[in-house]
Amino acid sequence: MINGVIRMRRELMIRLLRSYLAGTIDDDIDKIPCQLRPRDMASTRCCPYKDRAIIKYRLMALLGAAWEDEQDESRPLRDYLRDALAAHARPARPLTVCGTGCSGCEDGKYQVTDACRACFARPCTYNCPTQAISFRSQRAHIDQDACKNCGKCMELCPFHAITRAVVPCEEACPVGAIRKNAAGVAEIDFTACIFCGKCFAACPFAAILERSELLNIVDDLQRGRKLVALVAPSAAGQFPGSIGQLFAAMAAADFSDVIEVAIGAEMTTAHEAAEYRERMAAGARLLTTSCCPAYVEAAKKHAHAIVPFISNTPSPMLYAAQIAREKHPDAAIVFIGPCIAKRHEATLHPGVIDWIMSFEELGALLAAKGIDVMSQPEWPMPRPAAASARHFARSCGVTEAVLKELAANTHDHDVEAKAEAVAVQGRVIDGITTKSVKQLQLYGLGKLPGNFLEVMACPGGCNNGPCSLSC
Amino acid sequence: MSEKCMIKVEVCCGTTCFLLGARELLALADDPPAAWQGRVEVIATPCMDACNGNRFSGSPYVRINGTLLSGATRDLVEQRVNAIMAKPQPERSAEQ
Numbered sequence: 212m213i214n215g216v217i218r219m220r221r222e223l224m225i226r227l228l229r230s231y232l233a234g235t236i237d238d239d240i241d242k243i244p245c246q247l248r249p250r251d252m253a254s255t256r257c258c259p260y261k262d263r264a265i266i267k268y269r270l271m272a273l274l275g276a277a278w279e280d281e282q283d284e285s286r287p288l289r290d291y292l293r294d295a296l297a298a299h300a301r302p303a304r305p306l307t308v309c310g311t312g313c314s315g316c317e318d319g320k321y322q323v324t325d326a327c328r329a330c331f332a333r334p335c336t337y338n339c340p341t342q343a344i345s346f347r348s349q350r351a352h353i354d355q356d357a358c359k360n361c362g363k364c365m366e367l368c369p370f371h372a373i374t375r376a377v378v379p380c381e382e383a384c385p386v387g388a389i390r391k392n393a394a395g396v397a398e399i400d401f402t403a404c405i406f407c408g409k410c411f412a413a414c415p416f417a418a419i420l421e422r423s424e425l426l427n428i429v430d431d432l433q434r435g436r437k438l439v440a441l442v443a444p445s446a447a448g449q450f451p452g453s454i455g456q457l458f459a460a461m462a463a464a465d466f467s468d469v470i471e472v473a474i475g476a477e478m479t480t481a482h483e484a485a486e487y488r489e490r491m492a493a494g495a496r497l498l499t500t501s502c503c504p505a506y507v508e509a510a511k512k513h514a515h516a517i518v519p520f521i522s523n524t525p526s527p528m529l530y531a532a533q534i535a536r537e538k539h540p541d542a543a544i545v546f547i548g549p550c551i552a553k554r555h556e557a558t559l560h561p562g563v564i565d566w567i568m569s570f571e572e573l574g575a576l577l578a579a580k581g582i583d584v585m586s587q588p589e590w591p592m593p594r595p596a597a598a599s600a601r602h603f604a605r606s607c608g609v610t611e612a613v614l615k616e617l618a619a620n621t622h623d624h625d626v627e628a629k630a631e632a633v634a635v636q637g638r639v640i641d642g643i644t645t646k647s648v649k650q651l652q653l654y655g656l657g658k659l660p661g662n663f664l665e666v667m668a669c670p671g672g673c674n675n676g677p678c679s680l681s682c
Numbered sequence: 683m684s685e686k687c688m689i690k691v692e693v694c695c696g697t698t699c700f701l702l703g704a705r706e707l708l709a710l711a712d713d714p715p716a717a718w719q720g721r722v723e724v725i726a727t728p729c730m731d732a733c734n735g736n737r738f739s740g741s742p743y744v745r746i747n748g749t750l751l752s753g754a755t756r757d758l759v760e761q762r763v764n765a766i767m768a769k770p771q772p773e774r775s776a777e778q
């Protein structure tokens with residue numbers, strides 16, 4: 212659902228790209244903050260000058276730079292642009308927190324709202340374990356020093372008059388990797404971060420930013436470098452028009468070739484099914500999927516017991532990159548999807564994927580180039596991927612594809628194999644949360660049933676990734 | 683037998699408008715207000731060419747009975763359409 216944060220992010224991308232394509236970016240880039248926030252325009256923050264500063268940091272992130280690394284506040288965006296265009300690798304950390312934009316949201320305090328009627332029952336006062344609630348001027352008051360944040364008052368209030376102030380980024384992070392520092396500004400602990408992007412999607416002040424590779428991609432395209440796009444299965448339904456029209460639009464944007472990552476998903480399915488057979492035959496009790504990089508990171512950092520059960524099968528992105536390299540050995544490869552964690556996965560496999568682009572960034576590139584997806588002809592797909600592989604993008608899709616593969620390799624006369632296929636006890640974790648991280652550990656310890664576990668960090672699957680257009 | 687004139691709502695689904703909010707406006711086609719039943723036609727169109735230059739800040743664009751509306755939101759479109767519906771409508775014969 213569109214909101215001010217998403218709109219500003221997309222508008223800035225389009226503006227930046229238009230200016231780059233017009234060849235005026237050197238002159239334009241430092242003017243953008245003032246153009247977007249003239250001094251007589253109502254400001255979103257305390258004043259237009261702060262709004263402008265934050266726009267500058269957003270542009271820096273679009274150029275791949277991090278707020279945390281800023282040494283000289285007076286450094287113009289033009290210099291960051293130069294650095295970005297000279298870069299040959301993606302930033303090691305895909306996210307940055309713009310401290311200037313962070314509102315330092317108050318920690319989970321309980322507060323009494325105007326809905327309090329100072330009722331006769333007053334269950335809040337009777338049940339508060341620390342007697343933190345008193346009544347003044349016909350309204351309950353919570354003594355914040357005495358309150359232990361147990362939440363009983365909120366639970367018991369018949370008027371729902373008590374609320375808890377949340378810190379959206381902290382609330383969204385399933386692994387406690389984002390916290391406010393001593394200065395009251397949010398900070399990501401990258402030793403704990405799983406790159407799921409939930410904080411990025413949750414921050415209503417847009418303080419959490421993705422470090423983009425967009426300018427590198429468009430610069431390569433403009434210089435005539437051969438670029439092959441690998442498009443994630445979740446592309447279906449992201450843009451108006453058909454997937455074939457989207458591919459045609461990408462060809463019109465000068466990508467040399469467009470390959471469905473779902474073709475790689477077919478290979479992942481075949482190998483994962485084979486790995487399942489082998490592992491079960493060797494006596495293993497569980498195999499989990501490995502295609503969601505945020506899940507793999509969550510396992511490595513927060514649920515060690517499950518790590519030995521993660522499949523060794525490469526992800527659809529890696530298989531698709533292999534196909535692209537064989538077909539176009541001289542091209543740079545760009546993965547396009549809805550996921551922030553893919554940036555991290557690509558960093559773990561140097562030399563496989565050259566650039567990562569989000570669906571939003573692809574949309575901005577097409578918009579900046581004036582390419583209308585809906586008006587494109589159908590792209591002649593050499594071989595459309597199997598429907599089951601295209602369904603990898605939704606929750607349960609991987610399980611369904613693997614089950615189908617196992618059953619396909621099971622002949623009626625082969626009773627044992629048939630039984631084996633039928634004996635698959637599939638389980639799905641649909642979205643990584645604080646609770647599901649604990650479940651992962653329990654699966655690893657053999658305390659939860661199932662021998663094939665699919666894990667998707669985003670509820671509903673990659674279709675709902677943090678950089679999808681449908682969110 | 684006669685019927686009221688249909689009100690035509692064209693939602694620009696060019697890439698710029700789609701990115702800047704038209705996706706949400708398409709919900710008006712799938713889930714229109716009950717009062718619009720049989721009175722309002724909502725269709726998706728390619729780029730209306732209104733997003734050139736800096737005018738892309740006005741996206742998403744919607745055309746209501748031929749009049750261009752910039753910065754369209756679901757609320758704004760509903761208001762405009764409801765205002766047209768509230769005006770006395772010329773009747774036209776179904777045979778025409």
Ligand code: FES
Binds near residue numbers: 697698700729741
């Ligand atoms: S995309 Fe809507 S007017 Fe161009």
